[in-house]
Amino acid sequence: MAKPKTNTEDYLRMYRQMVRIRTFEDNANQLYLSAKMPGLTHMYSGEEAVAVGICEALTPDDKITSTHRGHGHCVAKGAAFKEMFCELLGKEEGYCRGKGGSMHIADQSNGNLGANAIVGGSMGIATGSAFTAKLLGKQDVTVCFFGDGATAQGLWYEVMNMAALWKLPVIYACENNGYSEYTRTDEIAAGSITARAEAFGIEAHQVDGQDVLAVNELTQKLVERCRKGEGPFFMELMTYRYHGHHVGDINREYYRSKDEEQDWKQNRDPIIRFRAWLVEQGIASEDEIEAMNAEIKTDAADAVAYAEAAPYPDVSEVDMHVFTDIKHATA
Amino acid sequence: MREITLSQAVNEALAEEMRRDETVFIMGEDVAEAGTPFKVLSGLVEEFGTSRVVDTPIAEPGFVGIAVGAAMTGTRPVVDLMFGDFLYLVMDQLCNQAAKQHYMSGGKLKVPMVLRTNLGATRRSAAQHSQSLHALVAHIPGVKVAMPSSAYEAKGLMKTAIRDDNPVVIFEDKLMYNDKAPVPEEEYLIPFGKAEVLREGSDITLIGTSSMVQVCQKAAETLAGEGISAEVIDPRTLVPLDEATLLASARKTSRVIVVDEGHQSYGITGEIAGRINEKAFYHLDAPVLRMGAMDVPVPFSPALEDITVPSPEAVVEKARKLVAGELIHAA
């Protein structure tokens, strides 16, 4: 475990945010399994310490770009359950008025520049966001979340090159969960991933993505240095996804074993580890933690019930928001 | 009124908008000291510096992606894509990212970005530097498409594009960069979605875009000598399209030829002809004809290249037949 912080509230909020992500995903999974959710979804369960460790080091003005596996980033950047579940079910009150769904869910007002369903598709956007900060002399930093699979996209090398040339305040955060969709990462990635960033002269770090304090501490340092114009940076966060590539990917023993999954769940779970540390440090009692878990569970259940009862967008919205200034694009 | 070249008109538009709004910047390959291969941007870096006239590596998806992200976070980038042919390289950033952010976010994110590029064959540049690919972009909901046909339009449309909150792609005809036209000294903007009737007529309507406007004008001149009164209309923007003006003219003259330099198949000519067919059918006295570029890659040899693009003579010949009431393509 990394060096303990001193602010009890920060620790408890980090724990709470991780449990909120897990609880959100458990509910989302149930909505899918019970055929109440349109489409399918990619679960973030298991990777909570990455999103929370990073986003807890950011201010609401700092930006992130998210991915198809984006529920965790969305929660960690400050989103509320109600609007998230509404979006998941395609309801009008969702963050994207039901037009985005699971793969594009984002609370834009908290600096989330959207979840991108093209693998690696947001790397340009994140770098451009950092370009804005530099051009306009703003202090905000942008974190670009992407998976190990996205390191195979050429776009990353183009934008890293420019980010390094122009010293942009962007942190490329690679969530290496070991699998590129249905394929082991070592089958799709030659050489070292950190070395790729280093080739552009970008300082690269590898960190235990199951240790929320380690992630948070590293991010805080890098964010501060970005604000001073020392960016960009690269972080490879070693983590694990508990579910398949998406909720429909159930029979996955051909690419990874149940034993391996059990090992990560039982021995390296970020929530279990952090909870034990909180108790051990005397920051929270087991009872307090149980009470927090129960409260989050109730919140989620209420939000699900709310979203299930919420109205769909009016059909007249279908050609709205194509352009900013043309109310109905096909009228 | 003074006359300036299309290059100068674009340059003026950019300079004026950059002086007016400090969030406007230019980004692309060799845009700064080189001022682009066509010298359209010469002198801008001297006034605005390299922070706002940004030379990029040869990495089109990368810098277009950066422009998308910059636009989403408070700037107004004008991206320079050296040749229209390179659109294929940036399709994901343009069509999956820029075009869809506003819609996917339910209207919360916006991308006020301009992508400047060009079209036009007969520069003896062969198949990968001569294409007119505006139909590709016009096909994608969420992107506006402007097609200036003179220095006057190039300036007015560029200024409107920069102030528009949506992604706009402007196609300049690279053969017209040195063509002069009257351009007022005082500031003006040309609204999107307003076609211009360049010449009034009663027997036939010639609808031309960009490079083909001059072709239509020349054809109309010849036809006038034969007693045929041709109306010439320039839609100026393809998205949004001023359907009302085109339909009114079609109803008036009852005969229409649509001329565009994109490939004829599945292109702009077919789209406009289709709309006229749907909405002015009972006023048509002849089939609406499409005249696009031949459906072949652009060849190098002048002997071959010149015949791939509609000429004034070809337009005149078709117009004569329509007005004479000859049977066109009747089985």
Next chain:
Amino acid sequence: MPLDVIMPALGMAQDTGHIVAWHKSPGEAVAEGDVLFEVETDKATMEVEAQGAGYLTDVAAEAGSDVPVGQVIARISDTAEGSGDAGEAAPAPPSAPESESDDLPEGHGVIMPTLGMAQDTGLLVGWLKELGDAVGEDDILFEVETDKSTAEVPAGASGYLAAQLAQPGEEVPVGQVIAILTAEAPDKTVSRSAGEAPKAAAPAPAEKAEAAPKPAQTRSEEPATRAPQPAPAQAGRILASPKARRLALEQGLDLSRLAEAGYPQPYHAKDIETLKSLPDPQAQAAASGAALQLTATAQGAEQAAFLHWAEAEGSAPLAQDALWAAFACAALREATGAEGPLAVEVSAARGASHAVIDADLAPISALESVEPEGAPSLRLRDLTASRITGLRLGAPDCPALTVMAEGETLTITLDFTAAQLSEAAAISLLTGFAARLEDPLRQLL
């Protein structure tokens, strides 16, 4: 509160899951995360875990059954007894296929046929035989609709219709047995849905027939086996622009007359002028066509008295022919709705004829006669002074009214052709004229 155990959605395009085995028995204690049952889809087998702790109760689907995704198949309850109402919450689970066949009569199975190239199911439109009916091999047993067509399906074997294993309106997988024909008349018959568990004996045949949805009848009028109608022959088609067609339609012109007159196709808007200048064959045909005649009578006393009165009161004498011209003109305008000038040519048994224009629009005393010029709108013959009481002169060049007298009774005939007046207009004209003659004062005031 008990937790529902739901058949999960597992694959990307999956509607049902097959329960391979239960790993817990009803009433058994369950912890969150325990494997409850095993599901097989077309692609994969998966163990489904309990989402909470409690007792497995209300198991409503047995191993071996296929359950639609999203259906509640059990509960995890706080007590081992459960609620007992899961059966209500969830539709009855399908039984294993083996047990189904036991209840069915033995005989020839008729299957849902494959009709299209890429067809997985057929929609049973309706049964054309009722349960218990004797069926011949070639008798049409039922009607099936696929995405492309509707077809009547023959029995394929003789016997008695003992079981209908699908209901009208149901989609049935191709190859599935949907009817059973027995050699002997069946003691009991079976009727059930294609996806449903076996039911008791079918309701009375009469009820069954009523239950068949209406579309079955309408569809059966258009069997799929009928060949598509060939497109109408192109030979008679006139080539013309949409604008030319619209103008012709608006002006009641027939473009084919241009073709008959030898003008080359295609026709455009400018050809409409040519078409308008062609002689109207309809008018010609009508003019040489049959003469039509209507006859009416009216009492002449009133109008004679009126004329005397007018003569006594007025400054100038009122001519009978002027009065009649006014009546005829008014009746014609009323009958045809004509707005333009109407010329009535008036003639008597003796003497020259003269014409009056718009006799109904000016004071009668002020009417002026003009020389007849061309065909008038109406011809008016006053034969009251003659001994003629009837006439038939053939098709006139314009409608003609003839007034004859027999004592105080006036007989009025109207000669016309179909091209000149419609039947309704002719009746209106004659009626209007006769009424005015009979009661001139009312008409004038």
